[in-house]
Amino acid sequence: MRNEYVQAVLAVVRLVPAGSxxxxxxxxxxxxxxxxxxxxxxxxxxxxxxxxxxxxxxxGHAPEGHEAEALLFYLEEGTPLLGAFSSYLRTGEGRWRVDLNTARWAPTDNDFDRIDIIAEQLERSLHRLSVADDGMIL
DNA sequence: ATTCTGACTTGCT
DNA sequence: AAGCAAGCCAGAA
Known part of the structure; x- marks a missing residue:
């Protein structure tokens, strides 16, 4: 996995606002x-x-193995949830998930601009790298 | 080239 | 809602 790709992904993730x-x-x-x-x-x-x-x-299910920790963030941020999260909180039993239909991030025009910039930078660096690789083959 | 693996997704019970 | 099969994308062996 190219580091450029990792950075681009993280940059996009950072744009996602709390509660969504x-x-x-x-x-x-x-x-x-x-x-x-x-x-x-x-x-x-x-x-x-x-x-x-x-x-x-x-x-809408939280990432594997991090459900408990994630739930605290959701409650803190007021992220819309579905299911028995309160009993999960008390007893660890019960299934729940984020209501992604309601919570899904809708990027603003400004956000889209930023995403475009990130995507464009990624494209450029990947293209540059592929050219370099071709050079190494000879 | 082939096969396996994974913080995945979609469609079908 | 939950389990499963197949599909999917890249990287590693």
Missing amino acids: AVSYGDVAELLGSGGPRQIGYVMSHHGGSVPWWRILKAS
Whole structure:
């Protein structure tokens, strides 16, 4: 995984505002590069420095193994939830998920501009790298 | 080239 | 709502 790609993904994730969320696939689509699994890879290995809980499965379920911690952030940010999150909070039992239909981030024109810039920078660096690789083959 | 793996997604029970 | 199969994208062996 190119570092440029990782940085681009993290840059997009940082734009997602508190109280909202997007799916892994959404991020890939906004970035115009890679797929949901690539975003998942980046988040699992480099997501620690960004609001990782705002990126979830398309179903609205929090990232594997981080449900409890993520739930605290959702409650804090007022992220719309579905299901038995309160009993999950008390007993650890019960299933819940983010109401992605309501919570899904709708980027403003300004946000789209920023995303375009990020995507464009990524394209440039990847193209440059591919040219360099060709040179190495000879 | 082939196969496996994964913080994924969609469609079908 | 939950489980499963297949599809998907990149990287690693």
